[in-house]
Amino acid sequence: MTLLDSAPLDVLDAYRTCEFVTLGRDGTPAAWPTAVRRQKDGTLLLSTSLAFSQKALNIRRDDRVALLFSDPTGSGLAHAPQIFVGGRAECPDEIMTGPQGAEDYWRMLFERQPHSRAYVTAPLRRLMDWYYLRLLITVTPDQLVVRPPLLPSAPRDPEGPRPLPGSAQLAGFPSAVLAARDASGAPVLARTRPVPTDEGFAVEVPADCAATAGPASLLVHRHDEQLNHMHNALVRGTLTAGDRRLLVPTNVVEPMGTGRPTDAIRVLRSTRRATTRYLERRGLDRPRVQWDEFKALAVSAKRT
Secondary structure (H helix, E strand, O other), X not given: OOHHHHOXXXXXXHOOOEEEEEEOOOOOEEEEEEOOEEOOOOOXXXXXXXXXXXXXXXXHHOOEEEEEEOOOOOOOOOOOOEEEEEEEEEOOOOOEOOOOOOHHHHHHHHHHOHHHHHHHOOOOHHHHHHHHOEEEEEEEEEEEEEEOOOOOOOXXXXXXOOOOOOHHHHHOOOOEEEEEEOOOOOEEEEEEOOEEOOOOEEOOOOOOOOOEEEEEEXXXXXXXXXXXXXXXXXXXXXXXXXXXXXXXXXXXXXXXXXXXXXXXXXXHHHHHHHHHHHHHHOOOOOOOOOHHHHHXXXXXXXXX
């Protein structure tokens, strides 16, 4: 028996993405959506490309992480419970150029994200090699909480208070994921409905989420049924104490842009530059992606 065996595993496995949080150098919990594969030994397997290696760098500095399965889009589940998992992560500095050791993970991605199969064939290969240069992250759970789904919210006041950093990003979503820290400093996650006020975003924190005052953030993200048309934004700030909890925002991070057509070109350029920087800092040449191995998995996924 492992800790995850007490969770509704059929629900966990059906989620297409989860919110994954690591601790930044300044202690701010930063959460991003990611795909996860549960392994037979009770651990969870994730990955990150070299272009978005900050998660890996955070883990190597502080291995405390958390995951929240709370957006059931594409899962086929109605009113799915939320699943919170806290634990410790490992992320070796070994660049994976092929799917070896993570074949089930990549097969899952090709099955659930059909458009990504095109990345392994010409002409997209030349542009997408950064996507397949990956670092593997393994999470060993040590905390598990199952919560009911968040109930629908009442309509917001169309007028509202003065605009705050992140107001435009949060307004397009019915809920967001609060990333904070507990008394020990470990990250915690909870889906909530931020309400804008003059001072910050009022958030309700579930009783089983021991979020304390300090650095925190709010994540919003979306994807369609086939993990396409993704968008995400992170509102960083400070969570206040007291009966009325506020996330006082300081800045907004949108790594994939705002959805404008020009964003695709900008993101492609920035990801290739970030990949090059990661390799140069380690004195490494750009490795060759094992395209044939990835293509074989993509073809097998298409047949299922």
